[in-house]
Amino acid sequence: MTDLATGDITLPPHPTLRAYYSEASAKRRFVREIFDTTAGDYDQVERMLALGSGSWYRRRALKRAGLSAGMSVLDVAMGTGLVARAAVEIVGDAKLVLGVDPSIGMLSQARASLPVRAVMGLGEQLPIQSEHFDFLSMGYALRHLTDLHTAFREFFRVLRPGGMICLLEITRPKRGLKLLKWYMKRVIPQLTRHTANSDRTALLWEYYWDTIERCVAPEAVVQALTGAGFVDAQRTVELGIFSEYTAKSPA
Helix, strand or coil: CECCCCCCECCCCCCCCCCCCCCHHHHHHHHHHHHHHHHHHHHHHHHHHHCCCHHHHHHHHHHHCCCCCCCCEEEECCCCCHHHHHHHHHHCCHHHEEEEECCHHHHHHHHCCCCCEEEECECCECCCCCCCEEEEEEECCHHHCCCHHHHHHHHHHHEEEEEEEEEEEECCCCCCHHHHHHHHHHHHHHHHHHHCCCCCHHHHHHHHHHHHHHCCCHHHHHHHHHHCCCEEEEEEEECCCEEEEEEECCC
């Protein structure tokens, strides 16, 4: 896809989902507003989705990607702080972790229980100086970006030479697709209608599945990382659905 204003080639993570917003330019507002209004329910639903394994898995994935004690971390699309919390446990100091998110609701929820620094911002326009962090993480938010090429160039810009990146994402499985779709788009939204505080939480998780189902192929994500300047870009998969995209900034 080509940006008509700039002529640049863009890579949206999925097609326009008109059941939720009318055109591509409206996606950013929809995503921000739905996360603002459902932030208080997010962690509860995430625990149902991950069946209690989320915190253990996030720590292990970050360590596999190279995160270790004393490293500085930028957590993009921090949300309620699930990945940032795991990063703090590994690096050993909350002051080493900075979270960025466009949703004030999510940031407020994170800051209520996690003493990390946080700023409002977009993955495609990070309010961060260049070559500032040793490690960049993003948990399950690749699908909520508007352009992977632009975002990955920003990720590359803010990392120091030799810095590492770890993007966690849920990917369509090769087997068991119908079962997973039923669970994520039907069972979880139905459960949230009885337990959630926001009447939009069920809608969020229906949208969540549709973005997973329509997301670009993993190979396109790896190619986009390489195109942004990263080296050793690769994808590993856990349990058939949890993708870990990792890469490095050249030293």
